[in-house]
Amino acid sequence: MNVTDAVRQRYSTRAFLDRPVDGALVRELLELAAQSPSGGNLQPWIVQVIAGERQAGLKRVMAAKLDAGEREKGEYNVYPPNLWEPLNARRATAASQRFQATGIPDDSEGAVEMQRENFAFFGAPVGLFFSLDRRCGPPQWADVGMMMQTFMLLAVERGLATCPQMIWARWPKTVSTYLEIPETHILYSGMSLGYADEGSKWNSFRTERAPLSDFATFYEI
Numbered sequence: 001m002n003v004t005d006a007v008r009q010r011y012s013t014r015a016f017l018d019r020p021v022d023g024a025l026v027r028e029l030l031e032l033a034a035q036s037p038s039g040g041n042l043q044p045w046i047v048q049v050i051a052g053e054r055q056a057g058l059k060r061v062m063a064a065k066l067d068a069g070e071r072e073k074g075e076y077n078v079y080p081p082n083l084w085e086p087l088n089a090r091r092a093t094a095a096s097q098r099f100q101a102t103g104i105p106d107d108s109e110g111a112v113e114m115q116r117e118n119f120a121f122f123g124a125p126v127g128l129f130f131s132l133d134r135r136c137g138p139p140q141w142a143d144v145g146m147m148m149q150t151f152m153l154l155a156v157e158r159g160l161a162t163c164p165q166m167i168w169a170r171w172p173k174t175v176s177t178y179l180e181i182p183e184t185h186i187l188y189s190g191m192s193l194g195y196a197d198e199g200s201k202w203n204s205f206r207t208e209r210a211p212l213s214d215f216a217t218f219y220e221i
């Protein structure tokens with residue numbers, strides 16, 4: 001597979017097969033993903049990988065929190081407040097695609113159901129968590145994002161699938177306590193990793209992108 005194919009084939013996968021992922025493979029993918037560029041070669045990413053009972057324990061903790069109707073305050077805004085156009089329409093379209101494909105009602109109860117799926121890693125056997133030192137700024141956050149994308153493309157090349165999950169950052173205390181992330185670090189995003197359940201309705205749609213002319217300007221080229 002070439003990079004173009006990996007870019008085209010990657011999508012946020014929200015249903016996975018009950019098939020384990022080899023730990024050696026995950027290590028290899030992370031080592032390769034760390035070849036990502038970072039400003040000044042700071043390599044600010046900190047990654048935690050959980051599977052087995054360690055992952056099951058976190059799933060139980062989150063399910064209990066949702067059952068109890070608990071909430072937690074995130075440490076950063078997943079989206080800017082009062083999201084403007086065209087960004088708001090793009091977010092709304094992606095969300096409504098998810099609800100339509102799954103048949104989950106697009107209301108507050110449906111939102112909780114969506115959270116339950118997220119916090120069950122959509123059935124994926126591996127969960128990853130990406131954090132960084134709190135002293136880091138936007139350039140380093142972007143570096144971590146690039147590393148995540150490199151990892152996701154490499155995963156596609158190996159027949160794996162992923163879903164990046166910022167939703168975990170809405171529960172920073174719970175996740176940081178469970179994963180023993182030190183207070184000096186901030187959780188940026190989680191990620192589900194496994195083999196896609198291609199036939200699932202959860203994976204039955206693809207998101208669209210704005211045309212090139214909407215985001216790029218060319219001068220003398």
Ligand SMILES: Cc1cc2nc3c(=O)[nH]c(=O)nc-3n(C[C@H](O)[C@H](O)[C@H](O)COP(=O)(O)O)c2cc1C
Nearest residue numbers: 010011012094118163164165166167168189206207
């Ligand atoms: C950093 C990041 C965090 C995300 N967090 C979530 C999440 O918590 N739950 C989820 O279902 N999708 C999440 N997504 C997936 C986006 O909704 C998805 O990337 C977007 O709709 C484009 O669709 P595609 O990834 O299938 O191309 C996240 C994506 C990124 C890049």
